[in-house]
Amino acid sequence: MLKERFSVIYSISGSRGEASKKAKDICIEQTVEFPEELITDSLIRNHIFGRVESLHKKDKNTCTARINYNVEVSGFELVQFLNLIFGNISIKPGIRLESLELSPSLLKIFKGPRFGRSGLRRLLGIKKRPLLCTAVKPLGLDSKRLAGLAYQFAIGGIDIIKDDHGITNQRFSPFEERVRLCAKAVQKANEKTGKNCIYAASINSPADEIIERARLAKGYGAGGLLISPGLVGFDTMRRIADDDTINLPILCHPGLLGTYVISKKNGISHYALFGQIARMAGADAMIFPNYGGRFSFTKEECLSIAKGAAVRMGKIKPIFPCPGGGMSLNRVEEMLRLYGREVIFLIGGGLFTHGTNLIENLSS
Template sequence: MDYLDLKYTPKEDIVCTFILKGKEDKKTLSSKIAGESSTGTWTKVLYSKKELNAKVFSINKDTIKIAYPLELFEKGNIPQLLSSVAGNIFGMRGIDKLILRDIDFPKKYVEAFKGPELGISEIRKKTGIKERPIVGTIFKPKLGMSPKQMAENAYLVFSAGLDFAKDDENLSNQDFCKFKERFNLITKVLDKVENERGRRPIYAINITAPYDEMVKRAEFAKENNGNCIMVDAITLGFSSLQSLLSKKWGMLIHCHRAMHGAITRSRDFGISMLVFAKLLRLTGVTELHTGTVVGKMEGSKEEVVEINNFLRKEWFNIKPIFPTASGGLHPVLMPELIKILGKDLMITSGGGIWGHEMGAASGAKAMLQAVDAGVKNIPINEYARTHKELESAIKSWKGFEKENYNYKIKH
C-alpha cells in the first residue's frame, strides 16, 4: 500500500485527523482516503510521484491520521486545501462514516497567512475593557425593524452600558432596512453615546453580499467611522473571505458561522467546527462564534472549550482572537457561562436583553450585572438583592436552560 506507513513521523507535513468507518478493513480504507486526497486515483497511471503521496501513519480504532507533504498545497490558498483534504473523499463509495476532526499545520504553512489585523490585546485596548468579557447584543427581532427603530433601540442598550451590538446573520440590505441608512443612523448613536459616556460602543454591521458589493459596503463603513464589520463566513466562502481580508480595514471583523451546522453537526459525515475555527483564524477574523454550552445552540462543553482555547493561544505569527458565545443566552446563565468559558470572551444576547420585562435598557443592565457577578464569583441571587434589573431577569428566566430551548414561545 503506497499510502500506508505506520512507521512514518510527520515533519513539515499537514496532518489531518479523521474519524473513519467503512466496509473494508481500516488499512485498506484509510489508504484509499489518503490516495484520493493526494495523488491517487482508482488505477495505476504514469508519472506518479510517490514522494508526494499522503501517508497514513496512525490507526487507532476509528481514528486515523494522515500526513500530507507540504508540497501538495499552494500556500495561502484555503479553497485549494479543502479541495484536497475534504474534496472527493466524502463522496467515495464504501464509507459509512467520515469526519475531518482536526488539522495540524506546520509553521511554514501558517506563516503564509497574515491572520487578524486586530487581536485580543488590541480589542481590549480599543474598548478599554480589561478584566471582563465584552458584553453585547443582537438586534431583535431578527428582521423587520426599520433603520430608525434599530437606532432608537441601539441608544437604549448603549446608553445603559452595553459594549457591542450586531446585526443578525440574515439582515443585509432589505427594502425595510437599507444598509447605508441603518449604518448612518446607528453611527450617530455611537457618536452620541461616546459624548455622553466617554467610550465608543462597537456596532457590527453585516456586509455579507456578493464579493464586489461586500467590498463596497466595507469601504463605506471604513470611510464613515465604522468600527466593526460582520461577515457570514461559511455562506460567504473562503475565497471571498480571504480576498476581503487581504485588505487592511482598521476595523474589527466579526465572524458569524451561519450554516456551519449543515457541515459540522452530523456524527457520520462532515468537518468539525475546530477545523473551521483554525481556517477562519488564518483568514484574519477577529471574533468568531463558537457556541455557548449553556444556550440554545448544539455543542458540547469539551468541543467548545477546545475551540476557544485554540483561538486564544499563541499560534506562530497569528494573533489570538475572541471566541464569541451567542445563542439563547440570558442573565441567569452568565455565571455558569463564565465559569466554563472564561473572561477572554465576547458574549452576545438577543432575547435575553430585548425580552426583559422592564425593557431593553434594563435587559442590558441585567446582563452586565450578571457578568459582573460571574467575574467576581458572587452568587447571582445574592448580587440581585441590590440590582433590580437582574432580580427581574432571574424571576423571568430562572430554570430556562438549554433543555428548554425547543422553540416554545415563552409568554
Template sequence: MSEERVLATYVIETPYQLEHAAVVMAGEQSTGTFVSVPGETAFIKETYGANIVRITELEPAAAPSLPGCKPPRGDANPVYRRGEVVLSFPYHNFGPSIPNLLATVAGNLYELREFSGLRLVDLDVPVQFMEKYRGPQFGIAGTRELAGVTGRPLIGTIVKPSIGLSLAELQALVRELALAGIDFIKDDELNGNPPYAPLKDRVRAVMEEIERAADKTGKKVMYAFNITGDIDELRENHDVVVEAGGNCVMVGINSVGFAGVSHLRTFSQVPIHGHRNQWGAMTRSKALGMEFRVYQKLARLAGVDHLHTNGLDNKFYESNESVVRSVRDCLTPMFGDDTVMPVLSSGQWAGTAIDSYRAMQTVDVLHLAGGGIMAHPGGVAAGVESMKQGWEAALAGHSLGEYASTHVELRQAMEKFARP
C-alpha cells in the same frame, strides 16, 4: 522541493479493514484513483503522494452511520470498523492556499463508497501559510482597546427583531443600548443589505446614535455591521462603514468562503466579526464534516478577529462540552500569539455567566445576549445591567441567588429566564 507537510486527522467508519480504507483515502486525495494509471510512476508517488502516519483503532459501530456505503463483495454481515487516521500531504501539492488545501484534506473523501462515516477532526499546516494569510489583525487585545474594556468579558447583544425594524426604530434601540453602557452590538446575520433598509442608510442611522451617545458617555460602542455579500461588494460595504466612523464589520464566513474573508482582511481597517451561520450543516452529524477545531484554524488564518462558538445551555443542539472545547481552541495560539475572541451566543442571559466562567476559566470572551437583554422585564437597559451583574457575581465567586438578592436587575433576569 519543499519537505514541509500538512497533517490531517480523521475519524473514519468503514466495513473494510482500516489499513485498506486509509490507503484509499491517501490515494484519492493525492496521486491515485480507483485503478492504476500508467502515469502514476514511483517518482510521482514518492514526491506527491500522501502518506499514512498513524492508524488508531476505535470501538466499532453497531450499524453504518451514513447511507451509501458499499461493503466488500460477498460480505453479508460486515463489521463497521472505526478508527483515527492521520494522513500527511506534501505542502508543495497546493502551496499556501486555503481553497486548494480544502480540496485536498476535505474534498471527495466524503463521497467515497468505502466509508460509512468520515470526519476531519484536526489539521496542522506549516508556517508558510502565514506568508500569504495575515491572521487576525486586532484579535482580543485590539478589540479590547477599541471597546475600552479590560478585566472582564465584553457584553454585547444582537439587534432584535432580526429584520423589519425601520431606521427610526433601529436608532431608538441603538440609542437605548449605547446609553445603557453596552460594549458591543451586532446586526443579525439575516440583516445584510435589504431593499427596505439599505446598508448605507442603516450605517448612517446607527452611527449617528453611537456618536451622539459617545459624546454623552465618553464610550463609543462597537457595532458590527453585516457587510456579507458577493466578493466584489465587500470593499464597498466595508468602506461605507469605515467612512461613517464605524469600528467593526461582520461577515458570514460560510456565505463568502474563507477566500472571501481573506480578501476582506487585505484591506479591512476594523475588526472582522466572523459569523458561522450554516455551520450546523458541516458538523451536526458526528460521522461527517469537520470539528470546530479545524474550522477555527482556517477562519483564523483567513483573518477573523471574533468567531462564534455558541454558548452554554444554548438553544441549539450543541453540548456544553463542545462549546467549552471551541472556546479553548480559539484561545490556543497557532503561530505566535494569534488568538481570536470567542463569541458566546444563543440562549444567553445573565445567569449563564457564572457557569461560563467556571467552565471556561477566562474573561476573554464576547458574551452576546439577544433575548436575554431585549426581553428583560425591566427593559433593555436593565437587561444590559443584568449581564454585567452576572459577570460581577462570577468573577467575585458569588452564587447567582446570593448576588441577585441585592441586585434587582439580576433578580428580574432570574425570574424571567432561569430554567426550572
C-alpha cells in the same frame, strides 16, 4: 519543491481494517485523484501523495487517522488548502476532519485575524472582563428603529453591537442607510458614556459588492464587520481581514455552516471549523450557539470551539469564542467557569432590560 508537510487528523468510521483502507484512499483522493498503480512518476509518488502517518482505534466503530500532505499541494492559497484537506472526501460518508496541525510555511502565509483577542480588547479599551455583544433586530424594522436600539444598547454598556445576521440590504432597511444611522447612533452614545462601543455592520452581500460594502461601513464609522463565510466563502473573509484599507475586526457568523458539524461521523469538527479554520480565515471572534439554548451543541462541543480559537498556531492570534443564545443573568457564573474571561457573550436584546448590572457583574 519544498519537502515540508502538514498534518490533518480525521475520524474514520469502521473497523481498523476498513479505516486503514479509507485512510489510504484519502491520500489519493485528496491529491492525485487517479489510480495509484498507474502513477509511476517518483516525484508524484514520494511528494504529492498524502501519507498516513498513524492510525489508531478511537472507539468501537471509529479510528483516528493522522494524514500529512505536502505544503506545495496547497498552492499556499486558502481555497486550495480547504480543497486539499476536505474537498472531495466531503462527499464520502464516514470521514470527519477533526483538527489541523499546520507547518511553518503555512503558519507564515496565513496571517489569520488582524486583531485577535488583544487587538479587539485594545480597540474597546477593556482589559480583562468578558466582552458583551448583542444584535439589533428583528429583521423588518426600519433603519431608524434599528439605530435607536443600537443607541440604547451602547448607552446600556454593550461593547459590540452587531446587525442581526439576516439584516443585509433589504428595502425596508437598505445597507447604506442602516449602517450610517447605526454607526452614528453608537458614536453618539460613546460620546455620552466615554466608552468605545463598536457597531459591527453585516456585509454579507454579492461577491462584486462586498469589498465596497466593507469600505462604506468603515467610512460611515462602523467599528467592525459581521461576515458569514458559509455564505460568502472563507477566502472572502480572509481577503477582508488582510486588507489594510479596511482594517476592522471581524465577527464570524456560522450561517449555512451548521451541516458540517451536526454529525459525529461526517463533516468537520466544531474545533477545526469554528476554531482553527475560522481563525486561519481572519475571524477575530467566532459566533456559535451556546449549549442549553435553542440549538443542539453540547457543552463539550462549545468548549472545543474555545479551544480551537486559542490553540497555539504559530503567530496566528487567538480569537474570541462568542457563544450566543440561551444566555441569561443566572447563567453568567456557569459560563464564566466554562469559558473563562476570554469570551464574548452574545446576549439577547431582552437581557438589556437588566441595565448595566450585567456589566458590573462581569467586571467584579
